[in-house]
Amino acid sequence: MKFNIALLAGDGIGPEVINEAVKVSDAIAKKFNHEINWIPALTGACAIDAVGVPYPDETHEICVNADAVLFGAIGHPKYDNDPSAPVRPEQGLLLMRKKLGLFANVRPTFTFPSLLDKSPLKRERIEGTDLVFLRELTGGIYFGEKGRKDGGDTAFDNCVYTREEVQRLAKKGFELAMTRSKKLCCVDKANVMETSRLWRETVQAMEKDYPEVTVSYEFVDAVAMRLVQWPNSYDVLITENLFGDILTDEASVISGSMGLMPSASMGAKVSLFEPIHGSYPQATGLNIANPMATVLSAAMMFENFGLMEEGKAMRDAVNKALEAGIVTEDLADGGKAYGTKEVGDWLAANI
Amino acid sequence: MKFNIALLAGDGIGPEVINEAVKVSDAIAKKFNHEINWIPALTGACAIDAVGVPYPDETHEICVNADAVLFGAIGHPKYDNDPSAPVRPEQGLLLMRKKLGLFANVRPTFTFPSLLDKSPLKRERIEGTDLVFLRELTGGIYFGEKGRKDGGDTAFDNCVYTREEVQRLAKKGFELAMTRSKKLCCVDKANVMETSRLWRETVQAMEKDYPEVTVSYEFVDAVAMRLVQWPNSYDVLITENLFGDILTDEASVISGSMGLMPSASMGAKVSLFEPIHGSYPQATGLNIANPMATVLSAAMMFENFGLMEEGKAMRDAVNKALEAGIVTEDLADGGKAYGTKEVGDWLAANI
Numbered sequence: 115m116k117f118n119i120a121l122l123a124g125d126g127i128g129p130e131v132i133n134e135a136v137k138v139s140d141a142i143a144k145k146f147n148h149e150i151n152w153i154p155a156l157t158g159a160c161a162i163d164a165v166g167v168p169y170p171d172e173t174h175e176i177c178v179n180a181d182a183v184l185f186g187a188i189g190h191p192k193y194d195n196d197p198s199a200p201v202r203p204e205q206g207l208l209l210m211r212k213k214l215g216l217f218a219n220v221r222p223t224f225t226f227p228s229l230l231d232k233s234p235l236k237r238e239r240i241e242g243t244d245l246v247f248l249r250e251l252t253g254g255i256y257f258g259e260k261g262r263k264d265g266g267d268t269a270f271d272n273c274v275y276t277r278e279e280v281q282r283l284a285k286k287g288f289e290l291a292m293t294r295s296k297k298l299c300c301v302d303k304a305n306v307m308e309t310s311r312l313w314r315e316t317v318q319a320m321e322k323d324y325p326e327v328t329v330s331y332e333f334v335d336a337v338a339m340r341l342v343q344w345p346n347s348y349d350v351l352i353t354e355n356l357f358g359d360i361l362t363d364e365a366s367v368i369s370g371s372m373g374l375m376p377s378a379s380m381g382a383k384v385s386l387f388e389p390i391h392g393s394y395p396q397a398t399g400l401n402i403a404n405p406m407a408t409v410l411s412a413a414m415m416f417e418n419f420g421l422m423e424e425g426k427a428m429r430d431a432v433n434k435a436l437e438a439g440i441v442t443e444d445l446a447d448g449g450k451a452y453g454t455k456e457v458g459d460w461l462a463a464n465i
Numbered sequence: 466m467k468f469n470i471a472l473l474a475g476d477g478i479g480p481e482v483i484n485e486a487v488k489v490s491d492a493i494a495k496k497f498n499h500e501i502n503w504i505p506a507l508t509g510a511c512a513i514d515a516v517g518v519p520y521p522d523e524t525h526e527i528c529v530n531a532d533a534v535l536f537g538a539i540g541h542p543k544y545d546n547d548p549s550a551p552v553r554p555e556q557g558l559l560l561m562r563k564k565l566g567l568f569a570n571v572r573p574t575f576t577f578p579s580l581l582d583k584s585p586l587k588r589e590r591i592e593g594t595d596l597v598f599l600r601e602l603t604g605g606i607y608f609g610e611k612g613r614k615d616g617g618d619t620a621f622d623n624c625v626y627t628r629e630e631v632q633r634l635a636k637k638g639f640e641l642a643m644t645r646s647k648k649l650c651c652v653d654k655a656n657v658m659e660t661s662r663l664w665r666e667t668v669q670a671m672e673k674d675y676p677e678v679t680v681s682y683e684f685v686d687a688v689a690m691r692l693v694q695w696p697n698s699y700d701v702l703i704t705e706n707l708f709g710d711i712l713t714d715e716a717s718v719i720s721g722s723m724g725l726m727p728s729a730s731m732g733a734k735v736s737l738f739e740p741i742h743g744s745y746p747q748a749t750g751l752n753i754a755n756p757m758a759t760v761l762s763a764a765m766m767f768e769n770f771g772l773m774e775e776g777k778a779m780r781d782a783v784n785k786a787l788e789a790g791i792v793t794e795d796l797a798d799g800g801k802a803y804g805t806k807e808v809g810d811w812l813a814a815n816i
């Protein structure tokens with residue numbers, strides 16, 4: 115097959131980890147006889163520096179016409195202490211999600227046997243954890259009306275959801291549950307929020323279309339607790355944008371493998387794949403960033419194209435590297451630490 | 466001294482744990498020569514059953530005229546699967562918070578040396594954890610306008626904050642930080658929400674009045690992660706209502722002592738003290754509920770009256786009981802489990 119992939123390296127360590135994911139993906143393409151045409155485009159702080167906006171129209175054109183987007187990370191410390199600066203990298207992220215219609219953020223959290231002891235949680239609590247969050251990504255309080263009144267002394271953010279927005283996300287959740295253990299947890303705050311009550315009644319009404327799926331409804335505060343207590347009791351979880359932001363980050367650290375966690379954002383047409391870690395500015399240019407989460411994001415991309423064998427080959431290479439100790443310093447644990455490039459080379463050579 | 470304390474036992478195990486807290490408080494009153502006049506009042510599911518509303522006017526009258534409120538728990542399973550039922554116990558809770566002006570919810574999370582191994586987290590991660598959340602409790606998305614449009618197909622919840630609401634909460638945070646390690650963390654989502662930007666700018670403007678306090682600003686998703694990774698890196702945290710709901714519950718499980726965690730809700734005049742655990746309906750009437758969190762809530766009440774020695778005497782009794790193994794089944798760990806009443810008796814006898 116032939117693919118056009120928009121390559122949004124972004125800021126910080128973004129370009130370095132993206133480089134390695136490209137290297138490993140090219141090895142896959144070679145082995146399985148595909149052709150990948152990588153199309154680089156600007157986004158984030160580097161786009162602000164270059165053209166004044168974090169998600170330029172040219173970048174959007176490239177993304178919208180590509181078969182998929184592979185994304186690194188965005189963010190730069192110079193924007194960190196001024197969240198109300200007129201132009202900020204995060205705005206690019208939100209605009210990109212909205213304009214590409216990326217309404218479903220898929221965030222798996224799983225454990226690697228060789229990394230179990232890296233978790234802040236006790237081994238017996240996390241063993242076997244393999245859950246996936248489906249976070250709604252283009253609605254809710256992120257995109258509702260917001261502003262000031264009373265000369266700036268009152269601020270508001272409106273959280274809005276339509277039934278159709280809930281349905282399309284929940285549909286992906288039910289479908290995913292059908293391919294896994296057929297357990298779906300809908301996370302909301304229906305004892306307080308009207309949007310949550312809409313979520314709950316919408317999902318309840320869909321249950322009859324998926325008679326094999328067992329659905330549970332839990333309040334977001336209870337899930338924040340149980341994720342730490344018994345993460346392996348969850349399978350597929352669906353939730354709205356803000357709850358998903360908080361809970362997926364919480365979930366990402368329980369496995370102890372945060373530097374390895376990939377994600378996908380699915381939309382109407384094009385999908386986007388990115389590691390969940392950020393731009394990690396302090397590590398920029400040092401050849402120490404862990405490229406594995408980005409490689410695993412590329413694996414999700416292949417699988418999303420229906421190329422399961424290709425995805426599996428990438429995952430197997432990562433597992434092999436972990437077992438062989440071919441890892442960056444975050445995982446080296448006093449042992450030898452390899453560079454970003456060296457890990458990428460090893461993975462490509464082992465495809 | 467002479468006190469009138471409104472006694473809201475509530476539902477489930479509420480009455481049982483409240484009984485023991487009364488017993489231990491009476492022992493304190495006797496020892497330190499105080500007089501406590503307990504005034505029982507209805508709230509929660511039992512109030513709905515009795516008079517049709519979860520927070521009756523008579524109860525409010527009693528609370529508003531008392532020196533403090535001691536609260537058990539509310540909630541009953543018959544309301545759990547119907548969050549949109551016209552009358553629900555939680556509405557009583559929200560109404561009570563609003564009408565009593567309880568804008569600051571104080572939720573400490575700390576470890577008991579003898580219970581460290583109960584935590585889902587590894588010992589070295591939680592040792593020394595001693596943090597306090599100040600959660601705003603009468604504003605934000607809980608109390609903003611909410612409803613439906615488009616014939617029910619669109620739902621909305623408005624999150625609103627005024628500068629003054631932020632100031633009065635933050636003031637308590639700065640003051641608390643001054644009595645502790647002088648570290649204050651303001652938790653928000655200022656990269657997305659306008660209310661968060663108001664929070665951040667308001668707290669920033671107050672920094673000059675507390676030159677000794679070091680303030681950090683962190684996004685709620687990052688805090689959800691770091692709470693699991695390094696809970697002992699936090700001291701005082703201030704945050705808005707919904708973030709506080711999620712994060713305080715998350716924090717409560719990391720110590721492994723959730724059944725021991727007290728809380729206070731402070732307002733303009735009267736303050737309310739309650740254990741953070743819920744009504745635990747399955748345990749109702751079985752004499753197995755752990756009364757210690759309620760006893761420690763009563764200790765916070767005495768301390769709030771400025772009676773530090775009295776508070777300390779209650780805490781010391783709880784520590785002694787833990788060390789002596791005079792505990793309910795949740796903490797018995799295969800050893801002998803005492804009943805709710807027996808633990809209360811032991812604590813009262815050891816004042």
Ligand SMILES: CC(C)[C@H](C(=O)O)[C@@H](O)C(=O)O
Pocket residue numbers: 204207359656657686
């Ligand atoms: C940077 C920020 C706007 C973003 C979000 O809140 O969605 C990030 O936290 C994420 O989860 O991708």
Ligand SMILES: CC(C)[C@H](C(=O)O)[C@@H](O)C(=O)O
Pocket residue numbers: 305306335555558710
């Ligand atoms: C019962 C519910 C409305 C309440 C809240 O969300 O405030 C509870 O979770 C709490 O934290 O006291």
